[in-house]
Amino acid sequence: MAAAQFAAERLLLFGATGDLSRRKLLPSLCALDAEGLLPEKLKIIGTARSELDDAGFRDMARAxxxxFLPADRRGGMAGFLNRLSYQALDASTLDGFDELAAKIEDAGTTEGGLAIFLSTAPSLFGPTIAGLEKAGLTGEKVRMCLEKPLGTDLASSAQINDAVAAAFPEERIFRIDHYLGKETVQNLLALRFANILFEPIWNSNVIEHVQITVAETVGLEGRVGFYDDAGALRDMVQNHMLQLLALVAMEPPTSFDATAVRDEKVKVLRALRQVTASETVTGQYRAGASNGKAVPGYDEELAEHGLGESQTETFTAIKAHVDNWRWKGVPFYLRTGKRMPQRVTEILVQFRSVPHSIFEGQKLKTGAGLQPNHLLIEIQPEENITLSLMAKVPGLDEDGVRLREVPLAITMPDAFAEAQRRIAYERLLLDLIKGDQTLFVRRDEVEAQWNWIDGIRAEWELHRVKPQTYTAGSWGPSGAIALTERDGVSWHE
Structure with missing residues (x-):
C-alpha cells in the first residue's frame, strides 16, 4: 500500500539530545533548510529526558x-534554530505525553500533519507508542519513523513491529537504514536499470561471484554494552549488508515506486539459502595497530569496562546464495569487521572470463594475464564506480600483443562537481517529511532478514562456533581467506 501522501509541517524528534541527533539529524535538517528544501512552515520539536527549555535546546543544537556541519552548509542557521522547540519527557511512563501534545499543537498548523522520528532504546518503543496513543498523536496525519536496532532476533523484532502496528498502519511506518540514503547505493539502481549495458549481463551466465565488504577501523568506541550483545552479524549484516545484497540481486521493478522496489527486494531476501556453519567465519580482534597507533584488543576493552570473556564476533565472513533463476550458482561473499586496515564499504561484481581467448600464446605483459572484468562500486569513504577492462599496451610488439588491465572510472565527486555532497540522513529525512517510503524498509523485509540471520546464529550455536582471533589492523582471521580461496577466489583489497 502506498504511503499516506501529505507533507509534514511538524517533525518530532525523540532522543533529540542524543549522539545521533547531534551528529546527523540536526545537521542534516539544517543543511536542508539552508537549501530551501524544508517546507516553509515546518517546525521541529525535540524531546528527551534532559531538562531543557527551548533556548537550551537551541544552544545545544547550535553547538x-x-x-558537525561544514561552515559552508550553515547558511541561515539562525532561521533554522528558530524552527526548534523542546519538551522534556520520560518516555518510559505515560506521564508527560499530554504536555508533549500541547507543545506540538503550539508549534503550528495541524493541516500538514506530523512526522515522528523515534531514536530510542528498543525497550522504550512499546511505552512510547502507548504514550503517543494516549495523547492523540497517532491519527491519520501522523507517520512514524523507526531507527534501528529493531530487535535482536525475529521474535523480538516482531514484538516491536506489533507494538508499532497497533497504532500505525504499514503505509505510515518508515523503518530507516541510513545506508539506503547514500548516493552510491541509490546510484546502484540507476546503474542497473537506466543503462542497457548492464541488465542483460546481470545474471549467472556472465557474473561469477559478488563480494560485499563493510570494513571499519574503529573498535567499540563507547558502544560496549550494545555491541557485545549484538556482534557483527546483527549489527551490520542483518540490516546494511543484506540491503546492499538485495539491491544488487533484485529483479527490475515495474517502476521507481516504494511498493514496486520493496516487493523485489523482499523476493531476494526470501530466496536466500540457509547458510551452514562451514560457510561462515567469525573473528574477534586482539591488540594491534590501527592508523599507525597501538590499539587494545576486544578482550582488553571489555576488561576496562569490568566485563569478562566474550564470544561475541567482531568480524564475520559469509558465503551466501540466492536460490533463484538469475543467481543460481553465483556465490555472494559478505565480509564485515572492526579494526580492519581501512574504512571501506564496497561491492565487487566479478564477471566470468571470456569463453575463448584469441590471445593464447601471445606475449602478455609481465606478471599479468588475461583478467576477467569486474565492476567495483565504492560506497564509502569515497563514492566511485570503476569498471575494469583489458586493453593493449601501446607499442610495436614484434613477438605478440601485450595486454594490461585498465580502469574505466567514474569518480562521483568529479563527475558531479556542481552537486553538494550530502549526509545520508538528508535524503531520508526529506523523504520522511514528504511521505516517500521508497528508501525505507518494509516489515516483511525486516522479518526476512531476521529469519536468515537467526538461522546462521542457530548454526553457530549447534556447532559451538567460537570466534578466531585476528590482529587489529589486519583483514580478519585466516579462515576468511580460506572461505573464498577454496573456490579459487581472493578478497578484493
Missing part, C-alpha cells in the same frame, strides 16, 4: 551544528 552541534558548529561541530
Amino acid at each position: 552541534a551544528l558548529e561541530e
